[in-house]
Amino acid sequence: DIVMTQSPDSLAVSLGERATINCKSSQSILSSSNNKNFLAWYQQKPGQPPKLLIYWASTRESGVPDRFSGSGSGTDFTLTISSLQAEDVAIYYCQQYYNTPLTFGGGTKVEIK
Amino acid sequence: EVQLLESGGGLVQPGGSLRLSCATSGFTFRSYAMSWVRQAPGKGLEWVSGMSSGGGSTYYADSVKGRFTISRDNSKNMLYLQMDSLRAEDTAVYYCAKRAVTEYYFDSWGQGTLVTVSS
Numbered sequence: 001d002i003v004m005t006q007s008p009d010s011l012a013v014s015l016g017e018r019a020t021i022n023c024k025s026s027q028s029i030l031s032s033s034n035n036k037n038f039l040a041w042y043q044q045k046p047g048q049p050p051k052l053l054i055y056w057a058s059t060r061e062s063g064v065p066d067r068f069s070g071s072g073s074g075t076d077f078t079l080t081i082s083s084l085q086a087e088d089v090a091i092y093y094c095q096q097y098y099n100t101p102l103t104f105g106g107g108t109k110v111e112i113k
Numbered sequence: 114e115v116q117l118l119e120s121g122g123g124l125v126q127p128g129g130s131l132r133l134s135c136a137t138s139g140f141t142f143r144s145y146a147m148s149w150v151r152q153a154p155g156k157g158l159e160w161v162s163g164m165s166s167g168g169g170s171t172y173y174a175d176s177v178k179g180r181f182t183i184s185r186d187n188s189k190n191m192l193y194l195q196m197d198s199l200r201a202e203d204t205a206v207y208y209c210a211k212r213a214v215t216e217y218y219f220d221s222w223g224q225g226t227l228v229t230v231s232s
Contacts, residue, residue, distance in 0.1 A: 038216065040218035040219075042158075044158075048224075049208055049222035049223060049224055049225055050158065050219070052219060052220050052221075055213065055216070061220065095158075097216050097218050101172075101175070102160040103160065104158040104160070105157070106157050107158075
């Protein structure tokens, strides 16, 4: 199974500042057939289901604000919130879909400092 | 608008059974693979099971293999999860999730249904 490890477990960022979340996979999730990374990011607010933010490691889902961006390749990935807003307080998860079992990172809780 | 509505959760004793349902609307259900993902109280997300659009292929996490069975009725736009031999560690909110067109990330989720396994 591919293990997804997120860091940090939590972070507190001032409004308008940058938040950076890391995700590392235990093996490469870059496909040689299409040169794409099989990595998605989700946002989960309290009492709500997860919401897709980014797929293919860096493609923003329709309707997601452009302050959210994804980067990385191979085994190391990053989700960046360029200017944190109050509504961004949530837990963020990465997920690999390179193979089954599909696996998620443990989550990173983002709070306001 | 895509809608996924889970039902069937509740309190069940260890060793018991439960059948979850997911009613879908707003998209061509028969064209999409679907999955169940669970979240234990205060914990992260765990993929449980998936099924191809036509129902010919099924996938399970090792933690539920042999105990849970995923199925679908494309004529009714419904997804199911039969859960047998339930254990305390199966206690979680169970989400129905729609797979994206070609790959196994999830672009729509239901609100979830809580399953509690306890005596």
